[in-house]
Amino acid sequence: MSEDLEYSKATPDNSRLSLQADCESCFGLCCVALPFAASADFAADKNAGQPCKNLQDDFRCGVHDSLRQLGYRGCTVFDCFGAGQKVSRVTYGGLDWRKAPEFAKQMFEVFPIMRQLHELLWYLNEALTLGPARPIRGELSLALEKTEHLTNLAPDAIVKLDVAAHRADVNQLLLRTSELVRAAFLRSHKVPAGKRKTFSRGADLIGAKLRGADLRAANLRGSYLIAADLRGADLRGADLIGADFRDADIRGANLTESIFLTQAQVNAAKGDADTKLPLTVTRPPHW
Template sequence: MSANAPSDLRADCSNCFGLCCVALAFAKSADFAVDKDAGEPCRNLLADHRCGIHPALRAKGFTGCTVFDCFGAGQKTSQVTFGGESWRDSTDTAKRMFAVFPVMRQLHELLFYLTEAVALRAAKPIRADLLAALEETERMTRTGPDAFGALDVAGHREGVNALLLRASELARAGAPKQKNKRFRRGADLIGAKLAGVDLRGANLRGAYLIGADLHGADLRLADLIGADFRDADLRGADLTESLFLTQAQLNAAKGDARTRLPAALSRPSHW
């Protein structure tokens, strides 16, 4: 990967040193079969940085691994920030790399959302601001490894979120106005019966949709940034024009061949 090339926002595990399997902590739960401290290699990580149980992660209690997405931060940290030097090479490299990766992952997530926002036709009035934010975020990802700790990622994220919200408002302005007050930002819709419901243009940012029945629901132009879709039923749902939907959200849900997806995302193998 060229140091000056635009960021790849899809995870490329073949060019990463298994950072999500080492740098991050796991807590034993329904998503992870074991506890693991940050900086401790997962017991399933092989010497070549591949997962030894990848085809059987769900069956062996590691569902959380199947829904994680680094948005390409793994290969950026491994091949650009550290120039192909592995955390296995030295204790110092490991310490610095494990500190950089979580920050890089936050920045790459912002790049993912900003890239989508820039492409929205309705966001044309603020496209210049979105492009400026995209460029600044990209610049931050190119920071040297020893300067990552000084980045004001929280402050930058706040500014980006304001732009993304404005882009969302512009895009959703063309959708039917949602009158049901249940469908709002951060709504508790855990286990909600929403089969076939028209959710076009709904602001479901950060909504809890865990186990919700969205069978056949229309989610076009719904803002889904940060919505929790764990075990949500998306069979036959229409997500083709939904806003800020990620692969990780889809991987956490249940769907089928009739579920309509945005072109940039893939149908999960377990559906």
């Protein structure tokens, strides 16, 4: 691999570790703040702000080891990017919504906003590890600092944030990162022009037959890959930000140098021991 294509080979650093969910340090916010509807992913309806019936007094899930068997597959896919412990321990300083019910409503409003900010931090941290993004590293660092600052605001200020506008600004940087990385990958690997896959953002690839496909450096941003057959596909260098991998079959697929892949996406897919993953995500126990 050329110097221009150097990727971070190390395990996640401290900044990345803080963006991984630590349920032991959270007051079960995802089990209360977020709504879900009875579906293939959830066995029952639940309104936002209503505690899940499986949430225990210690804020742990009473059926954690049986979620998939009981119809709560959606819970095994969700990832808060560390927003839960940030809101619980930092924003509210360890004040939990049961002992301080007067703060509960606001806390449940803050949590999904914090999750969006932490997701952006995850992407920005990754972008800063990518060699080809060197020309815009200064802009990425500034965006990271600004996003971190927003996560440390007081609750009243967080609920007033225009997160959509901030996401749009960061997304422009992430898009430029993607273009730089994918172009460098194509040059380095001498991928023939005829083999380069192009898709529009949000491409409908639901159930697509892509077994063994050469998707190196493909732009799959926001693509619907639900139940797609990606067995043995080569996704190295592909931009996977926001791609929907629910029930996508990635057994034997190579995603080692893909960019912006999250744990939630991996959790939602069907993989096996032969699926090659980046070091920033882990192999789900249900594979």
